[in-house]
Amino acid sequence: MSRFSEALSRGEFVVTGEVAPPVGTDMSSMLESVRALAPHCVALNVTDNQGATLHMASLGASRAVLDVGVEPIFQQTCRDRNRLALQSDLLAATALGLKNVLFITGDDTRHGDHPQSKPVFDLDSSQLIAIAAGMNEGRDMLGRELSGGTDLFIGAGLFPEAEPFEVQLTRAQRKVAAGVRFFQTQAVFDLDKLARATDEMRREGAYVIAGILLLKSPGIVDFINNKLAGLMVPEHIGQRIKTAENHAEEAIAFAREQVEACREICDGVHLMPLGMDAAVGRILGG
């Protein structure tokens, strides 16, 4: 059992963070981030070629995080690997001592740094979740017995704010039926919608960890609204950051309010401080 899953099953309000593997082999900057976030987080997500841009594999970088004594959440997207590679990486994950995995579809390659590449999407995340659940029970996707199964706490993405909600809900319910135990959401701005999604998912038997994105500058607000598909900072929140005397301080204060509210709504928060790792303690109310 991972420390992360134990904390959730004890009913603790968990905090997770996120690090990006390097674009290269020098892991010093990633590990610096790990050291800054680790005192505040029960586990750290290690992203998988995020934004469809080249980075070190999450599998190897996750192990490097584990090697410095921090529990990683190994991320796997469906974009870059077929079913053979995905399953073999899951076997490797357990062999390397990784205990948590988060499955996501993955951004489309045409928005990344290798738009000429062939997108794989052999499986979608629901299918991959079902396969991973089977591997936890010692069999591959063909039902064949493995010589040693995986032991992974399975998570997936959830987007509480995307409408139509009933479509999101069906999708999330299918993920739970396939074997998901926890959800980490995209950045949350509407807490009522977070509560709506959390209530539904708890009924299904899954934990919900809310994504908290530090809106550290007006530029970030504009970037999200103009460049990131499927994410929108509401006008009143954007204005609050933009009109503040000190943008970063206001962003920290806003994130701190969100975290406080989340304590009453869901099972934890997933912090995305966008490089301002030193602010995490204050976001958490320290």
Next chain:
Amino acid sequence: MIITKPRDWAKIIANLDEVGAQRVFIMGCGQCATVAKTGGEQEILQAKARLEQGGREVTGWAVGEVACHLGGTKLETRKHQGDLDAADAVLVLTCGAGVQTVADSTPKPVFPGLDSVFLGNVIRHGVFEERCQMCGECVLDQTAGICPVTTCPKGLLNGPCGGMWNGMCEVLTDRECAHVRIQQRLVAQGRGTKEKALEPKDFSKKSKPGSVNMREESRRGKKAGTPDE
């Protein structure tokens, strides 16, 4: 129909230069490439004028009835035997299937004049959209007649992905999300929403290269075109 687009002219010229082709025969197609306005008579004449402006000689041209039909294309090449013999190379304004058929019908070097892009629905005159990828195992029975393999840019069988916003697609932001459309149509038809995700696709159904031999099948005593089971 097969949708084609004009190939980069500089590539065509480079191809002809590679074999030192001064005299060129041009071949088009009376079917898809004519409808797509990429390889009909009009486009052939434009290509002819362009080659001639560049100092090349066009020995002749033909719009085959169906360029991908081997028998018909062989017949077409025989009809134009003299012009073909006089040419150093053949420029083919058809889909890749047509180019290969022409290449099998003449000993001359054959070059593509178009790029083949997709199997297209004709939405209206001059507007084509891809709705089917010929994946070899139809899922439309379960997806309310909307193909997620083709119309979801990621080809997910189960969706939407995390980028859907207000029912719109993350990748092609001016389009509705295929998975939202599928679910809403299923509900509207009283077919509910399925609790279980669709199973992973069997890509072996579409192993390359595809091949059907109805004559062989009927010789084996099977009714032509019927499935194996």
